[in-house]
Amino acid sequence: MFYVRRTLAYTPAPAVVPMVVGSVVALALVGLLWLALCRQLVESEPRQVAASDSSRASFGFLHPSCAGGGGGERVLWCAVRALCSETRRLASDRPQNGSTPHSTIVAPRVWLYTARYRSSVAEIRAFLDVRLAEQFGAEAFTNAVQQVRLVPLYTAVLLEPRWYPYFTMLFQLLAGMPVAVEIMLRHASFLVTHLLSKCVSWFRKRYRTPLEDYRLPSIFIDTVGVPLALLCLKWWTCGRIRTGAYVHYPFVSNEMMSHEPRSTGSGSRKLRSVCRRGYYRAVVLPLYAACGAATDLVMANSSWTLKRMEQLWCGSGASSSRASCTGHHRRNIFLVYPPCGARRTHSSFPALERDAVRQRVVSIAQFRPEKRHETQLDCFVELLQRYPRETSQARLLMIGGARNHADRMRAERLLQRAVALTGPASSGGRIEVHVNASRIEIEEVLAGEFGCFLHTMEEEHFGISIVEAMSHGLLVIAHGSGGAALDILRPVSPDSPLGLVYRTRHELTECLADALFRLPVATLQSMQRRAYARAQREFSDEAFSERFLTAVASLCTKG
Template identity: 30%
Template sequence: MTNWLVLSAVITVTTVIAQAVRLVLMVINGWRNRKKAVGVFHPYTNDGGGGERVLWCAVKAIQDENPNLDCVIYTGDHDASPDSLTGRALDRFGVKLIHPPKLRQVVHLHRRKWVEETTYPRFTMIGQSFGSIYLAWEALCKYTPLYYFDTSGYAFTYPVARVFGCKVFCYTHYPTISLDMLSRVRGRSSMYNNDSLIAKSALLSRFKVIYYTLFSWLYSIVGSCAHLAMVNSSWTQSHIEKLWGIGARIRRVYPPCDTSRLQALPLEKSMKPPKIVSVAQFRPEKAHPLQLEAFAVALKKLDQDLPRPKIQLVGSCRNEADEKRLQNLKDLAIKLNVDDHVEFHKNVLYSDLIRLLGGAVAGIHSMTDEHFGISVVEYMAAGAIPIAHNSAGPRMDIVLPEDGKKTGFLAQSVVEYAEAIIEVIKMTENERLEMAAAARKRASMFSEQRFYEDFKAAVRPIFYDGTK
């Protein structure tokens, strides 16, 4: 029996050593075979949101800044091909790549389930973060570039890329954990990222505070591994500076908004009926139910002599959970008795999005602590008066006065949103045109051209610094 235990221990130790040696050899081989390329880590290349627009605009900016660098896309979408990705960039976002990706420049990842939220019913945040390490290991073993560029917020992959000898830079849309999230848990506020069961329990809330505190400590360590961190707003910048402690390596680069094409749309809008557009992925944090509830309240309070508005919810569905959320919204519209005044548009083409924006007198947005708010800028550029959540990006960067004139409305509660909707409908044509013109002027500072210029200025020192 003793001999068998000794033999088992020897086999176990030998196996562990063999695996460790194998991993070391894989890393060394990766170091030796690093390609002159930028590896873009974006596991969901079909999410259809602002993050995907940033992806393709960033790829185009890199191609323009350094044509000698290949751009390799790490994707977990198994049906993604060079042609389909190039087509998505153009059809969904109007971005024409300078050099369409070649077959070898699309690296398929087969372990994406390890970053999917459904894999972790509990401790989702840390589960996805550690899962991203495994996914990044797969990516870098398959193709090791000189530069590793994360566009999806997987900060736990940065140490892995550093191990493979890559220069690491990222575009951070929002921190995985923020000080605001921690304060909500401490205050026991129920929200999409804080289950009501936990919020009601002092003990569970205490445990979650410890969990969040530990996670924020880990997040600060991995985030500090970035050689360059681009952030999309003042709100995100303030949080990343506090969490990662690398202020000198942080650059604010506002996301690319197609303001030029949208600004060509007429400011004059049809009021028969007045249309309110909502552009957002069908995700829980986008708070679509609040929009429908506010719309229902507004319809009840509108004077009878005023036109009945219509709301158009436009968004993409990433998975079955999003599809279910969309169906729940349709059911809610029926329950609120506003279904005759509500339209749903799923996974629309970019040309259709422009048409919908062009016909809207207002655009509604309801996510709390939206890191930036590309859709809010798009509303303003298209001449649709924004009704946005009074927090983070919309409040700090976007819906600000222009030449002393108001550019839109900020709201938080159902009542405040309803009042803003009513105010837009009640405006005279001259009042609406004046506000829409001021909003359009404000939106011009978030153009695609500005993104290209700021992005290239940020990455230039990384590309032309000879040190590794």
């Protein structure tokens, strides 16, 4: 018997190690090329931009929803207008050798990175001009719209929460990275176009802008809440740009992490609550803290927001970046109240000596659960039932916006509840609910025959509607928490209140009674004058511009 010995052909093992090494080297080269490109796109050292050549200063605003009509958009356009239109001293160097040299930035270049509302920049500019005129008044920001350099971004849609049904906050944070990538690539394309203009005659005739106009801005400011984009831009440029953020509301708050599950809840609900808090603490908070460590300037819109940003970005909440916050970050947190309208030239107040005016109460707030419209209704109805003779002319008007079907149904249920509590008389004018009133209608209400303004949201970070009511001379009744108590209605002395504040439902009913018929008219008129003066002094567009430019000056003088 013969045995055939079969020899297997030797097949060498795949070159795994060389492939891995080659991939690592390729990635490293790509990373180095990317960093080199990013460095070439930076204008120059920030110190030189601010101090040595003021005409080269430039600012970039990241605000994709710049066509919205909210308070955030008013902050953006007031900031752009302050930089574009006002010729003033923006940065001052520290005194040296007894002298006080300073640098003045005159008409700096301002970039605005926005969503693609239209197909071309010219169409976007025309759309913004019309949209802002409708929201904030004719020609309020026309010059700013014409002077700003618009850069529409395809990746701006990734910032919308509708794309992320799960882990929404995390994915919204991470969406800042592709936005930053597109910003770099857009400026790279501008630079390539400029270089081609030197070689090709057709480009030379069409593009004659100086090279510096195509580079990245020396200062980036986020006004909508995309902190990871600032972090990426800061890292990719090796810290050669400066970053700032205007924070309306913290992206993540301690209230989210400290929320305890209900003791009566099921085991699965408690488990979800524990997992949610762990997700916030282990994933979202460290990433948000890292973004704060890369932000050179923080502007908070209220004392409530300021306190929480100090905890998150410069306190125990930012444990991963605490070392970075012990230096200039703690000093560069500024309180910059949002703009609530131009200073008013007239001071005609509602005539509170007339019961028909004094007992008319208006509330302006979106029909969201946290606005607590039910509390307004219940306390007002309780007041009518307890004091029927004194409140014979009392009236409550609730005006608010409805974002969706749920908000509209909430407003409808509110009106049905009013009818159930007070009878058919509520439909005759004692209690009214107006949904999605226009800005013109709201202005007419504030300037009309209403004497009191009611605000019932708890722990609101600011409260622009309160300031608008104060500017029109209305007597304000608000919850004693958040920005309403810490900023807007904070009296200079205990004996000079600016309005009436409450904590409980019983206190709210008593405040309504004080405002509608108890307190002397002279006392209420003194509150009117003090509140009006504070609104004009602290919360006007002009006051915002002054504070904003002072805060930005710290970026220009920082060594």
